[in-house]
Amino acid sequence: MALAHTILATLGDEAYSGYDLWKKFSQTSAYYWQASQQQIYRELGKLEKEGAIASEIIPQEGRPNKKLYKITEKGIEKLKDWLLEPAEPMAIREELLVKVIAAELVPRSVILQEIKRHRQIHTQQLSVYKEIEQQKFPEQVDQLSFKQKCFYATLRCGLSYESYRIAWCDEAIALLSED
Amino acid sequence: MALAHTILATLGDEAYSGYDLWKKFSQTSAYYWQASQQQIYRELGKLEKEGAIASEIIPQEGRPNKKLYKITEKGIEKLKDWLLEPAEPMAIREELLVKVIAAELVPRSVILQEIKRHRQIHTQQLSVYKEIEQQKFPEQVDQLSFKQKCFYATLRCGLSYESYRIAWCDEAIALLSED
DNA sequence: AGCTACATGTAACGAGTTACATGATTAT
DNA sequence: ATAATCATGTAACTCGTTACATGTAGCT
Numbered sequence: 001m002a003l004a005h006t007i008l009a010t011l012g013d014e015a016y017s018g019y020d021l022w023k024k025f026s027q028t029s030a031y032y033w034q035a036s037q038q039q040i041y042r043e044l045g046k047l048e049k050e051g052a053i054a055s056e057i058i059p060q061e062g063r064p065n066k067k068l069y070k071i072t073e074k075g076i077e078k079l080k081d082w083l084l085e086p087a088e089p090m091a092i093r094e095e096l097l098v099k100v101i102a103a104e105l106v107p108r109s110v111i112l113q114e115i116k117r118h119r120q121i122h123t124q125q126l127s128v129y130k131e132i133e134q135q136k137f138p139e140q141v142d143q144l145s146f147k148q149k150c151f152y153a154t155l156r157c158g159l160s161y162e163s164y165r166i167a168w169c170d171e172a173i174a175l176l177s178e179d
Numbered sequence: 180m181a182l183a184h185t186i187l188a189t190l191g192d193e194a195y196s197g198y199d200l201w202k203k204f205s206q207t208s209a210y211y212w213q214a215s216q217q218q219i220y221r222e223l224g225k226l227e228k229e230g231a232i233a234s235e236i237i238p239q240e241g242r243p244n245k246k247l248y249k250i251t252e253k254g255i256e257k258l259k260d261w262l263l264e265p266a267e268p269m270a271i272r273e274e275l276l277v278k279v280i281a282a283e284l285v286p287r288s289v290i291l292q293e294i295k296r297h298r299q300i301h302t303q304q305l306s307v308y309k310e311i312e313q314q315k316f317p318e319q320v321d322q323l324s325f326k327q328k329c330f331y332a333t334l335r336c337g338l339s340y341e342s343y344r345i346a347w348c349d350e351a352i353a354l355l356s357e358d
Numbered sequence: 359a360g361c362t363a364c365a366t367g368t369a370a371c372g373a374g375t376t377a378c379a380t381g382a383t384t385a386t
Numbered sequence: 387a388t389a390a391t392c393a394t395g396t397a398a399c400t401c402g403t404t405a406c407a408t409g410t411a412g413c414t
Contacts (some may be wrong), residue, residue, distance in 0.1 A: 001400090002272065002274045002277050005274075005281070007278075008224040008278045008281075009277060009280050009281035010280075010331070012281065012284070017365075017366090018319075018365080018366070019365050019366075019369090020365070030271070030277075031271055032270050032271065032273055032277055032280065033271070033273070033275070033276070034264070034270040034271060034272060034275030035402085036402070036403065036404090037366090038367085038402085038403080038404085039195045039401075039402060039403085041247065041366065041367065041368095042367095042401090043401095045337050046369095060364090062364090062410070062411055062412095063363095063364055063365070063410070063411070064364065064365040064366070064408095064409075064410070065365075065366090066364095066365070066366095067365090069365075070211065071264065076284070079281055080285060081283045083278055083281060083282070083289060083290075084289060085255045086296065087274035087275050087278060087297075088274070089273075089275070089297060089300055090271070090272055090274070091374090092209070092210055092211065092212070092213060092269070092340070093181065093212050093213060093269055094212070094268075094328045094336075095181045095184075095266035095267070095269070096266050096268070097210070097211030097212070097333045097336060098181055098184055098185045098188060098211055098212055098350060099183075099266060100211075100261055100329050100333055101188050101189075101211065101306050101329060101330065101333060101365095102184070102187075102188035102191065102258055102262060103262070103325075104326050104329065105191070105255070105258060105259050105262060106259060106262045106274040108325070109288070110262060111260060111262075111329075112328065112338060114265065114266065117265065118266075118268060120397090121180060121268055122268070122300070122362095124259060129349055133406095137272070137343055141354065141405080142357055146283060146287070146355070147283050149354050149355055150279050150280060150282045150283065150290075150358070151280065152354065153279050153355060154276045154279055154280060155197060155248055155351055155356050156347065156354075157273075157276060157347050157351070158271075160343055160347050160350075161271070161343065162337055163343075164340065164342075164343035165268070165309070167339065168335065168336050168339050171332070171335055171339075172332045172335070174330050175331065175332050175335075176321065176322055176325070176328055176329065176332060180372085180373090181359060182373080182374095196393075196394090197393080197395090198392065198393050198394075214374085215374070215376090216394090217374085217376085217395085218373075218374060218376080218394095220395065221373095221395095222373095224395090228378085238390090239393090241380070241382070241384095241392095242382070242383070242391095242392055243380095243381075243392065243393040244393075244394085245392095245393070245394095245396070246394075251390070259408095270402090271385070271389070296402070322408090
């Protein structure tokens with residue numbers, strides 16, 4: 001159910017079209033919730049049907065029309081109710097680890113190469129987050145508003161996640177390439 | 180598709196029933212793949228249909244019969260083929276972070292309590308993994324077989340994951356409870 | 359001429375969750 | 387008595403992925 005709430009939380013700040021949401025989710029939200037364009041359009045349809053959001057069609061010149069969505073009072077109540085419920089930590093489903101478990105079936109280099117490839121991906125993502133941190137949070141942390149601090153906390157989560165992944169890749173490479 | 184491969188990898192070592200697999204997945208596999216009992220039964224049905232696994236019914240006294248599954252040659256080939264394909268890092272979908280993003284809508288204590296609760300869950304899980312580490316890997320790491328090293332690598336991933344989560348909770352609590 | 363970005367959607371399928379159904383044994 | 391463990395399954399539903407469909411504008 002959290003994709004609906006992620007959308008509601010995002011629309012709480014300003015109006016977005018489905019396309020805008022998708023871009024935002026592909027960029028900044030990558031470290032707290034991922035969703036495809038199709039999922040977003042479907043979820044927007046559902047939320048509008050139940051009255052949690054409302055749309056307005058914005059005609060554009062030289063481009064397709066935009067459907068701008070805003071959160072409604074009902075949507076804000078829905079979001080608040082959800083915030084008061086406890087959330088479970090996310091389920092871990094990491095293909096790479098399943099491959100490590102079954103690694104003995106293929107040459108050792110296969111799994112080592114794959115771990116190295118993942119290390120590369122996480123290094124890349126880490127540098128993206130570092131860039132965002134430098135651009136958006138160069139100031140003293142304690143001078144931020146509560147809202148900004150909340151966003152910063154999620155960014156820090158992304159940063160430390162990628163660091164932990166890189167450190168694990170290094171540990172695994174060392175462990176599995178021995179002798 | 181990785182649940183099928185997780186099951187194949189597990190059946191590569193010894194025969195399991197659906198119930199046994201579920202128990203194993205609820206315990207040791209929690210840190211690389213999670214699945215419900217129903218998902219496992221459904222997946223076993225599919226895998227048997229396509230001939231990747233084969234079952235044998237074991238009558239038991241005083242207990243329901245067991246259906247023991249073994250991997251077939253075809254299943255081993257399927258698993259090998261999959262090992263050679265690249266895997267994508269898992270998508271992050273963490274409800275807690277969505278709540279942090281929308282936290283301003285509710286009293287500050289709500290989100291702080293929730294982060295503390297998560298910290299507690301991760302601390303608990305970390306101690307479970309530490310217990311496993313002490314029980315199964317008290318020896319020198321370099322004396323383990325390659326297979327054991329692979330398993331150890333996934334355990335280390337679980338351990339460092341929980342540590343990273345706890346560290347983030349501490350950081351977030353400090354950041355969001357200021358002034 | 360072909361690619362990328364903008365913009366919205368439908369359809370089908372695969373994966374994950376929740377509820378329901380059954381029934382014996384063992385522990386509290 | 388009642389709850390937990392053992393053991394397998396069906397059905398319905400939601401969520402996530404992939405493919406298909408359409409069309410304009412701007413860049414190379």
